[in-house]
Structure formats: structure tokens, C-alpha cells
Amino acid sequence: MMNISSGPPLMGTPPNMDKSPAVRAEGLTVARGPRTVLRGIDFTVPRGQITGLLGPSGCGKSTLMRSIVGTQAKVTGTLDVLGHPAGHPELRTRIGYVTQAPSVYDDLTVRQNLDYFAAILTPGHGAADQRHENVARAIQDVDLTSHADALAGNLSGGQRNRVSLAVALLGTPELLVLDEPTVGLDPVLRRDLWNLFHDIAARRGATLLISSHVMDEAERCHRLLLMREGQILADDTPDALRTSTDSETVEAAFLHLVDEAVAAAAREKETTR
Numbered sequence: 001m002m003n004i005s006s007g008p009p010l011m012g013t014p015p016n017m018d019k020s021p022a023v024r025a026e027g028l029t030v031a032r033g034p035r036t037v038l039r040g041i042d043f044t045v046p047r048g049q050i051t052g053l054l055g056p057s058g059c060g061k062s063t064l065m066r067s068i069v070g071t072q073a074k075v076t077g078t079l080d081v082l083g084h085p086a087g088h089p090e091l092r093t094r095i096g097y098v099t100q101a102p103s104v105y106d107d108l109t110v111r112q113n114l115d116y117f118a119a120i121l122t123p124g125h126g127a128a129d130q131r132h133e134n135v136a137r138a139i140q141d142v143d144l145t146s147h148a149d150a151l152a153g154n155l156s157g158g159q160r161n162r163v164s165l166a167v168a169l170l171g172t173p174e175l176l177v178l179d180e181p182t183v184g185l186d187p188v189l190r191r192d193l194w195n196l197f198h199d200i201a202a203r204r205g206a207t208l209l210i211s212s213h214v215m216d217e218a219e220r221c222h223r224l225l226l227m228r229e230g231q232i233l234a235d236d237t238p239d240a241l242r243t244s245t246d247s248e249t250v251e252a253a254f255l256h257l258v259d260e261a262v263a264a265a266a267r268e269k270e271t272t273r
């Protein structure tokens with residue numbers, strides 16, 4: 001069972017005081033190689049909630065996340081993150097980003113990995129106690145206390161993913177961007193991780209943007225951005241999506257919206273002939 005420790009509250013603006021969205025995109029366009037991967041999309045990510053980014057493989061979820069955290073080239077349009085343009089140096093310590101490929105050192109233990117990243121985040125002799133506390137809390141948050149002294153290289157894929165998540169939780173970020181964090185995890189761990197995500201949003205007032213291509217995870221989000229082929233099909237709550245499409249599940253709602261988009265594209269093609 002995942003342990004949810006009571007970490008420190010976030011620094012900065014208290015939860016729900018700042019009503020501006022955590023992320024605001026207008027006309028966001030991204031080219032990768034010769035392809036336009038995101039096509040002039042508009043969306044917002046509200047603060048203090050979990051927004052799910054869902055869509056089929058290759059639709060542009062990772063590209064959108066990389067744009068938000070400032071690691072993507074050839075980004076045009078407006079993209080504001082926590083009140084700054086994406087990639088602004090001020091955002092470095094305020095965003096936690098976990099990529100699909102776990103970024104951990106295999107020849108270090110779980111604790112050594114976290115000590116290393118904690119030393120970068122909170123340098124100096126005076127902060128040693130704080131670092132120790134942050135590392136212990138992050139390891140506990142992701143339920144790796146019993147593996148704290150195991151080499152990362154000897155962990156399973158899911159456990160290595162959780163080390164990456166623990167690194168992202170070290171600095172108690174205001175915005176957590178998690179690229180498919182539950183891939184390859186068993187149902188119990190998936191449930192525990194989602195409980196952790198909800199706890200981070202509720203207790204720390206953090207904003208979470210979580211991608212997945214597993215539609216049942218959509219039901220666990222406060223809001224959803226449904227993507228297809230570099231475009232946003234819907235930006236709404238799971239309830240509103242089900243109601244507006246007269247569907248029983250978010251998956252059925254998504255399929256309904258895809259059918260509508262395909263039909264609209266066919267009509268447009270017909271009229272421009």
C-alpha cells in the first residue's frame with residue numbers, strides 16, 4: 001500500500017488564491033522535423049486540479065508536455081505556465097516533470113539518486129537536514145522505503161518509474177507534469193499512485209497534468225484534454241463529456257467525438273472540391 005506522508009505545504013501562492021490557469025495555450029503550434037505535430041491548439045489547465053491528457057499513441061501528448069516544461073524546440077503561439085512564458089528560468093524549481101523513460105542512475109541506490117537530485121535542488125551545508133527530510137518523504141510517498149538501499153539498476157520498470165516520480169516530488173513543485181506515469185504498473189499500484197496524485201492536488205494545492213492512453217484513467221481526473229492527431233477534441237470534465245455526447249463512459253465519449261471530427265473533415269473536403 002502506498003504511504004502518503006504529510007509533506008510541507010507549497011511555497012508561493014496559497015492553494016486556490018490565484019484563479020488564473022496554471023497553463024494557458026493559444027494557437028500553440030509545434031513542428032518536429034518536417035511534421036507539424038501540434039496544430040494551433042487552445043486550452044487551459046486549471047490550478048489545484050488533476051487534468052488528464054488522453055489520446056492515442058502518436059497524437060502529440062509528449063510533445064505538448066515537453067512544450068509546457070520548456071524542453072521542446074520550434075514552439076510558436078502563446079504558452080504561459082504559472083504566469084510566465086514556457087521555459088522561463090523562474091519556472092525551473094516550480095515544475096516537476098517525469099518523462100516516460102525513467103531518468104535515474106542505475107549504479108546508485110534509490111536513496112543516493114534522491115540525495116544527488118536533492119543536492120542540486122537545495123544546495124549548501126545548512127540545508128542538509130531539509131534535504132534528508134525531503135528525500136525520506138519522497139521515498140515514502142512512492143512506497144519505496146523498503147527498497148531505499150537497492151541499486152536502481154536492480155529495480156523493476158515500475159519501481160524505476162517511481163524513483164523518477166520521487167525525484168519530481170523532491171521540491172514540492174506547484175505543477176507536476178507526468179508522462180504516462182502508470183504504464184506497466186499492476187492495478188494495486190496504479191490505484192495507489194492515483195490516490196497519491198489526488199492527495200498532492202488536495203493537500204498541497206498542486207496542479208497535475210497526467211498523460212495516459214488508458215481511457216479508464218480518465219475517470220480519475222477532474223478535467224480532461226482529449227487529443228487526436230495534434231488537435232484538442234475536448235477540454236471538459238468527465239461528467240460534462242459523458243453528458244454532452246450522451247455516452248456511458250469517457251471512452252465512448254471520445255469515440256463519439258472522433259466520429260464527429262472525421263465526419264466534419266469529410267464534409268469540409270466535400271465543400272472545397
Ligand SMILES: Nc1ncnc2c1ncn2[C@@H]1O[C@H](COP(=O)(O)OP(=O)(O)OP(=O)(O)O)[C@@H](O)[C@H]1O
Nearest residue numbers: 032033037055056057058059060061062063064213
Ligand atoms: N524526435 C522526433 N522527431 C520527429 N518527429 C517526432 C519526434 N518525436 C516524436 N515525433 C512525432 O511527433 C508525433 C507526436 O509524438 P508524441 O511523442 O508527442 O506522441 P504521444 O501522443 O506522446 O505518443 P505516445 O502515447 O506513443 O507516447 C508523432 O507522430 C511522432 O512520430
